[in-house]
Amino acid sequence: MKILFFVGKGGVGKSTLSALYAVKLARRGKKVFLNSIDPAHNLHDIFCINLSSTPREIIPGLAAVETDLNIWVKKYLKETERELKSVYKYQEAFNLHKYFKTLKYAPGIEEYAVFLALEDTVKESKTEDIDFLIFDTPPTALTLKFFALPSVSLIWLKELKIFRQTILDKKEIITKIKSGTRGGLIEKDPVLKRIDTLIARYEEFFSVLKAPHISSVFVVLNPFKLSRSESLLIQQELTNLGINIPYVILNKYTGDDEFMHSLKKEFKDSIIGIMETQNGEIEGVETLDSLELPVGIEQL
DSSP states (O other): OEEEEEEOSTTSSHHHHHHHHHHHHHHTTOOEEEEEOOSSOOHHHHHTSOOOSSOEEEETTEEEEEOOHHHHHHHHHHHHHHHHHHHOGGGGGGTGGGGGGGGGGSTTHHHHHHHHHHHHHHHHHHHTTOSEEEEEOOOHHHHHHHHHHHHHHHHHHHHHHHHHHHHHHHHHHHHHHHHSSOOOHHHHOHHHHHHHHHHHHHHHHHHHHHOTTTEEEEEEEOSSHHHHHHHHHHHHHHHHTTOOOOEEEEEEEOOOHHHHHHHHHHTTTSEEEEEEOOSSOOOSHHHHHHSOOOBTOSOO
């Protein structure tokens, strides 16, 4: 299974291009799953069909969903509360349960919801023998936070593991002094086990994001200064994370050779595709069928 991410500034055409590739790949006999994780969903307008969090067939070989991130926020909060109550069983004595409701205000909740939604989609798609899993992503800020989440979380979790092990080591010393035996706290500690589980989870997902034979990022931009600046920011941030950008799509190209020349220099390691400005709205499968893929990226 190949995973395609369409990223870029809001309004550059990510939804349209992700839908176009999804339709073209399905027409070639591939099994495709298209998922919009942009809170401002546009796929239903492009396909002229109602979409929800439940997969719906668009054409044979292509199913699509529009993920409700609020559902994943609620799932995360419920799961976190359950785990905290399980690990810290004494919380009732200290009335800690009343603070659980403040979890929904914690920083990073939205990008973690994106992570959960993507992780779940990837797992489900593997069981369904999907050939191409395509994500229409949110605007730049949230998308970059999501891509960085596994890396940042791994740094924090590995430091937290060291800190937890230090605490347990000191408890072991006290136990040995009091009883003359060590109690094996590290092996039994539920918190440490949970940290190890999370580390393995993030490492697995991050390896998928960085694997060029699995994941491909399509940076979509328009021939304007602000759009190019934001695309360069995406390039810088993803490069720092070790994530390559194999494809760049210049949407609504007007023939500006100077802009194209600069783009080729700035994204010298990427294949640049050109999508010219289309007349009228791009709506419906018939319209998508009538369009050609961006020149230069017809084959994946």
